[in-house]
Amino acid sequence: MDFRHEFEVEQNQLKNQIDLSNHFEDSDIRYVAGVDLAYWTENDKEYGVACLVVIDRENLQVVEEVSFHDEITVPYLPGFLAFRELPLILEAVKLLKIKPDLYMFDGNGYLHPRHMGIATHASFFLGKPTIGVAKNYYHIEGAEFVLPDNYEGACTEIVKNGEIYGQVLRTHQNVKPIFISCGNWIDIETSQKFVLEFVTKESRLPVTTRYADILTHKERKKLSGITND
Structure with a gap:
């Protein structure tokens, strides 16, 4: 189908x-969650695990981490990833004791071609501002980019029409x-500010999504028996 x-x-x-405007004051943001998923196949069925890692903005320390796994029943369709991922994410959010800001x-x-990547789509169910942080460029026709200069904080905009x-x-x-990219209820300047605030010298990624990514590999290995990642 x-x-x-x-x-x-x-x-x-x-x-x-x-x-894409800020629906909060800077002082409202204390706990920031990183969200990531991992997949595997077992007995011809596809499974996924959603992991959330909550970071205290004041010291960049992990204060909570949760995960939820289940069978994936929605096929992979480019541009519609949220429909596969959101059910698991929302179940994982229910497990949190600390509510992210x-x-x-x-x-x-x-x-995203229709501005509805997972960070934006999920915002309507989470009721909180969201940011998308991607390691690679998801190509959008007509939206090319120029690499930023080689210094910390340098950026260029991805513009179409x-x-x-x-x-x-x-x-x-x-x-x-x-x-x-903005998810929802936040502007691009503030999105960049928060991303840079959570970047440490250990990685180009903010600790939020970096730790969530590490946890997905750990959980997938535990759940599936996959040993080579």
């Missing part, structure tokens, strides 16, 4: 509700840049 049409209808309905997703938000879809951000000198 091809779900593309009904998925696209839902995305377009939600797209009209996106608001902001979520950073290993993936995209507004940087005069509209900013996201940023290419270099978090350290001499490292590959990352691709950030």
